[in-house]
Amino acid sequence: MVISMRHSKKKDAGVSPVVGVMLMLVVTIIVAGIVSLTAAGFMDSTGTQTDEPQIEFVGLYTAGYTSATVGSIAKKTYQTEAAGLLFKVVGSKPVDLTKMKLYLASGLSSGGGGSVDLGYDDPVSTVYLPQGSTWNSRSAIILPPEYMRGYRIVLFGLSENDPNIHNTIADPGDMFIVSCEYVNPSSPSLAIGLRKDDADGNTVISAGIGANGDAILTLVNAETGYVYVRHTLIESDMIATV
Structure with missing residues (x-):
């Protein structure tokens, strides 16, 4: 086959x-x-x-005073340093202070409560300053220095007579302070007062805010909304010296 x-x-x-x-x-x-x-x-x-530039919160600066020494302040004199919320430029990019916007809000348990938003163009109110409308009722509190008149945010660490103190650009490594109307480091706990007035000096909004854990500060870019810092204020944020 x-x-x-x-x-x-x-x-x-x-x-x-x-x-x-x-x-x-x-x-x-x-x-x-x-x-x-x-x-x-x-x-x-x-x-x-x-x-965006990078910014960190340094603390609530009390211009050298503590709860034990604040009573020594002479009521009718200006302080030599601004007291308030202190920030530092970190990283490699400068910060345009005119674009800074601060939001601060708290509950009633924080020593008054309330909320306020403040920008570069919201100068410190003069009502608590010497010759201001309510300054006589304030004692043992830290008030803004004279160079804060017409300003809210200034560079930190410069002499009050230094013309650069009002520069609007903070370079890397620089610190700047958002001044409060007053800082009270002693009663009932660390507290700050913030107020925004209109062009006639009338109150638009004001707040008494305590640093006891329920007050939140937020620092943003007013143009872009970018959040640089969000921080809950506590009493240990108080710094008398830097």
């Missing part, structure tokens, strides 16, 4: 080299696109952080 063996030639089911190269190109383009979108999304989510 003769067995006939037939060799069948099957059609190659593979992909031709040309088509294979084209498919590889398509896959490469798709993968590259996905990677690009992912990278772009990451940059979008972090771009604001890297593009």
